Amino acid sequence: MYVTIPSEVTPQKSTNPITDKTAQVCETNLKTGAYLFYEGDPVEWLYQVKSGVLRLTRLLENGRRQVIAFGYPGDIVGFPANGLHHTDCDALSGARLQPYRRATLEKGDGDPALHQALLQAALREISAMQDHFMMLGRKSAIEKVASFLCVLAERVGQNAAGETRIELPMSRADIADFLGLTTETVSRTLTQLRKSRIIEIDNIHTIVICRQTALLGLSLGDRD
Amino acid sequence: MYVTIPSEVTPQKSTNPITDKTAQVCETNLKTGAYLFYEGDPVEWLYQVKSGVLRLTRLLENGRRQVIAFGYPGDIVGFPANGLHHTDCDALSGARLQPYRRATLEKGDGDPALHQALLQAALREISAMQDHFMMLGRKSAIEKVASFLCVLAERVGQNAAGETRIELPMSRADIADFLGLTTETVSRTLTQLRKSRIIEIDNIHTIVICRQTALLGLSLGDRD
DNA sequence: GGCCTAGATTGATCCGAGTCAAATCGCGCG
DNA sequence: CGCGCGATTTGACTCGGATCAATCTAGGCC
Numbered sequence A, B: 001m002y003v004t005i006p007s008e009v010t011p012q013k014s015t016n017p018i019t020d021k022t023a024q025v026c027e028t029n030l031k032t033g034a035y036l037f038y039e040g041d042p043v044e045w046l047y048q049v050k051s052g053v054l055r056l057t058r059l060l061e062n063g064r065r066q067v068i069a070f071g072y073p074g075d076i077v078g079f080p081a082n083g084l085h086h087t088d089c090d091a092l093s094g095a096r097l098q099p100y101r102r103a104t105l106e107k108g109d110g111d112p113a114l115h116q117a118l119l120q121a122a123l124r125e126i127s128a129m130q131d132h133f134m135m136l137g138r139k140s141a142i143e144k145v146a147s148f149l150c151v152l153a154e155r156v157g158q159n160a161a162g163e164t165r166i167e168l169p170m171s172r173a174d175i176a177d178f179l180g181l182t183t184e185t186v187s188r189t190l191t192q193l194r195k196s197r198i199i200e201i202d203n204i205h206t207i208v209i210c211r212q213t214a215l216l217g218l219s220l221g222d223r224d
Numbered sequence C: 001g002g003c004c005t006a007g008a009t010t011g012a013t014c015c016g017a018g019t020c021a022a023a024t025c026g027c028g029c030g
Numbered sequence D: 001c002g003c004g005c006g007a008t009t010t011g012a013c014t015c016g017g018a019t020c021a022a023t024c025t026a027g028g029c030c
Helices: A103-105 A112-136 A139-157 A171-180 A182-193 A213-219 B102-106 B112-140 B141-156 B172-179 B183-194 B212-219
Strands: A028-030 A035-037 A045-059 A065-071 A087-103 A158-160 A162-165 A199-203 A205-210 B027-028 B034-039 B045-059 B066-070 B090-102 B158-160 B163-165 B198-205 B207-208
Touching: A045 A103, A045 B112, A065 A171, A065 B112, A065 B212, A087 A103, A103 A112, A103 B034, A103 B112, A103 B198, A112 B045, A112 B066, A112 B102, A112 B112, A139 A162, A139 A171, A139 A182, A139 A205, A139 A213, A139 B183, A182 A199, B045 B102, B066 B172, B090 B102, B141 B163, B141 B183, B163 B183, B172 B183, B183 B198
Parallel strands: none
Antiparallel strands: A028 A087, A035 A087, A045 A065, A045 A087, A158 A162, A162 A205, A199 A205, B027 B090, B034 B090, B045 B066, B045 B090, B158 B163, B163 B207, B198 B207
């Protein structure tokens, strides 16, 4: 899940499942907390998330961490760079995954349609990451948090009675490391949004967006 | 040019020219300041930079700007997302470019080797952008500037008498927008590096790195 | 040469987010 | 049920980098 600027939602939803009529390999499962791969591992498979949420992280030598992305259903993770994984990847909640052979992306042998789909996914990822640059480089804490919630609402929000409910399987620290903030700042910002009645915090891992338009405005930098 | 963490230079240099024995299309030239494409344009060509430096930028609605990347010789620019360019691109200095048809990347017809090379370039770009995430999200001003100079030194530095000289065709504002800083902070940080005799500022667009090891240390977050 | 101007530098001040610390919450477990 | 511990929230304070403003510099041009 790459946080994109809400105003420019990609026209063709990345949640469309890749055609799996030719899938040679069965889905696999990954338990909560289990690792799918580590940075430096040789890439043998790419994975499309079918259910659950993955976390992709990188560590800086001095212990600082960056959450590169959250992998939500529809997303494809594990693109190789020089044949190797360049992030760690583990499951925030039990996940079902559809593996695709690395050769399908790189050689295209076997299934041209699948090759094509994987290639397009890689190209979309480049674009999504560029959106994330704006986020990390140029947005304030409240804009970052508001953007994050808006994207999640768009991707996995459950609408009911004019409100949108979203589950946050990740910790505050994960959100902080994704947005380039500290846990304290994430927590304070959520409190601030709650106090201005834009969101409700149902429980730590469930947020209800009450005033979507206001949140969207904040994510774009409108003064409160 | 994507700023990567100096300690993990990609083993196969991205400056290796893609085989152009089968290049159907001649090189094209781009004058300083001229635009190669704009955000939203349909992608017809990808371009490999042969000489000169390109600048890829995105604008946020409220005027804030992010420099996504600088395109140095060997880099490939113009990867499509849903068939469209997702950045503006202009030349910081007169550039020679080798165009490749978009179909060569996406369909692979004609030249499988070229298709393969473009695909690998796209995958390397994903990895390079993840490095940049660490930069934008987790590094201080001095670490950012030091990292930037180290990468440029590695990519295009001219070694002489134990010193490395680098040309900066971009303005301080470009560097700032690339690193997620302000021009003032970039300027102050360069002054600070100059005063601690780690670099010399020959003229505004030429920097000499005197103490490469110290600069590398700063880029990794060692306390000065 | 001398002016003009955009870009760069430097200075003073402010503020947002980080840091450090303490209190609180929530859940698993004996 | 009460305990213990990690995650979260809240508070007080600090500081790095932004902001606002004032030079300074170097080309470009007459």
